[in-house]
Amino acid sequence: MNANGAASTIKAVCASNIGKRTDIILMPQKTDRSSSKQPTINDVAALAGVSKKTVSRVINNSALISDKTRKNVQEVIASLGFVPNPQARALAFRRNFLIALLHDNPNAQTVLNFQNGVLDAIKDSDLALLVRPIDRGSSDMLEDVRIFLEKQRPIGALLLPPISENDDLTALCQSLGVRYVRIGSTALDEPGKCVSSNDREVVAEACRKLIEMGHRRIGFVRGPEGFRSARERELGFLDALHSADLTLADELCVKGNYRIDSGTEAAHKLLSLANRPTAIFASNDEMAAGVMQVALGLGIKVPEQLSIIGFDDSPTATHIWPRLTTVRWPIREMGSHSAHMLVSDFLPPVEGIDQPEYAMLPSRFVERQSVAPPATDKGE
Amino acid sequence: MNANGAASTIKAVCASNIGKRTDIILMPQKTDRSSSKQPTINDVAALAGVSKKTVSRVINNSALISDKTRKNVQEVIASLGFVPNPQARALAFRRNFLIALLHDNPNAQTVLNFQNGVLDAIKDSDLALLVRPIDRGSSDMLEDVRIFLEKQRPIGALLLPPISENDDLTALCQSLGVRYVRIGSTALDEPGKCVSSNDREVVAEACRKLIEMGHRRIGFVRGPEGFRSARERELGFLDALHSADLTLADELCVKGNYRIDSGTEAAHKLLSLANRPTAIFASNDEMAAGVMQVALGLGIKVPEQLSIIGFDDSPTATHIWPRLTTVRWPIREMGSHSAHMLVSDFLPPVEGIDQPEYAMLPSRFVERQSVAPPATDKGE
């Protein structure tokens, strides 16, 4: 094969191009109308011998149409393979059929699972999903989002944590008249639609398991300040301690930032204590992975000498060894639920189904191999 | 707080709703035009005292306009905060401004990185990204994609591996007149635009490192049949062996499917050999993680007694312990490059920049802690 030779040439060509690229500015002049055209509503109308408005009524499931006409038109539509142009509909409806997903990449798997949940929900509808990652750090984040929303005018926006907690952002959505659903670890106090999960309860459940096994000194690696999820998980942890009449020593609580490196830092602190904990709860899997790396590096056996629990049930949880006991967030379900909630204003009310502004979906404790009763013979 | 009580109620309400949801069918009748309207091109034209066509020319950077008029109109646009309605433009242009990303979730991080690359490229353009996961297994996958493409009519589609290798899909795109760029591990033989990376070379480089360190028995965990990437990586591996006059014993080559479980299975086979390998190359990080789990479970020290190399540089690579030596795929760059390539037909030709149909971007070998020279004293 000439793969090698060709490859080098191509590489060279590209290397010279990369970085030199100009901004993408589309050239309207280049419209090419030679390609075979889609049938339009006019074609359908002509072939069915009715007016385009009648066809429109069929498309939109209008009740004001006789069954005979409807059937006739539907047959023509099918025979032509007619698909209504969403841009034209959007224009005429003065509303488009886009849902925006704004996220800040807390965890790729989370984002993608959520995306998939949303897509489950809108699968057979006319809606489409527009994805927009946000740079939380950037100073003109709000301005970027404003431009995005004004340009695309989505029917509404789904806000993944942590940006779901950004009140400036929700205020922006309101001022632009863009509906939104916040996704969060708890029912938020602010008004507006929200989908959350019962993390606090499930974290408490997980920690109670540790306590029942006999653990008394349990380390806690907290999530970053300003993240509601971090607070929720901490509260669940404290709930469990309190219900067992335990308290959390200051030295056993370390703050992290949901990144692996903060997990390793925290673990170094916790595991160098004279009286080191027999178990550590990390507020997400990534930090738990960091804790585990340090433990293994120090020759501390997991779970025999140290139990570890994480949170998220990310792929990492099963990729590390021993596999991580953790809490699964119903993220995909939250995705499809929040999509439904977002568009509920446009749906016909269904008998016996409320359309609440809040929804709480159940998280689940997932037991794997990183937890065991504390060693009774541990040297101290 | 009443959080608990409220939470239970909400949960109950939702539990009864979930699953009962009807399909999402939007109701056109409910159009609500009470909200404050965006300014339109007519408003701008009236305020600037010119015709709407003139405003249109300004929006589209037409050359046929005097600087004075342009400046005047631009000022009015800015003062009004006018943003052209993309749906209307799409309709008038007979082309919309959407790029479709079709993927099959080989790896969430990969998909998301790619997405971000695409978004880097289209950041300041009028384009938006439409994401569509595909269910490769599903029998009506092609039909789903067809409906999606006909409905949304994106300007073009980006095909992530492994679906980039599906010839039925590319044929479908062609028949629908949808441009596409395939993303692949190698320049594909089929016609059409393609962005790839030099995986074969870099895998060979990685394996040569192992050989230089003294490894002679190197296990290989292959990717699944039918994946071009799997073949590429295998070829690179073989290249390295051949250039060192080594051959791959049948027993040292095990087929996997890119999932962690196939990694553990492969490792059990390889590590139970009488003369077990001193190093294992796994065709992706996930399988490498499986190999490492088995090694650690068997008490085999990594990297002292077993070196492991993965591929992808997924988050897993740094989450496992020891951290995984691997190959980084330039996925984000490929994303933005492929987006440029997709729309290049609409861009004005730039002096000195070719617009090739193929591009190859460099992968990179990433050294971490899972590789070391073979133990000289290993019992055999």
Place this chain on the structure above:
DNA sequence: TCCCTAATAGACACCGGTGTCAAAAACAAG
């Protein structure tokens, strides 16, 4: 000053749908 050409701006139809309202058809009752 006049004429010719090039540069610039505008009028109008059109993209493919939907809303409105009036006309036509179907049906019921007298």
Place this chain on the structure above:
DNA sequence: CTTGTTTTTGACACCGGTGTCTATTAGGGA
């Protein structure tokens, strides 16, 4: 067979932009 009422359909304007083609203006040379 009318008349009145309800159901079904269609004509036409409109959503917010762009393409085409013509009208206007500006500039230059005789």
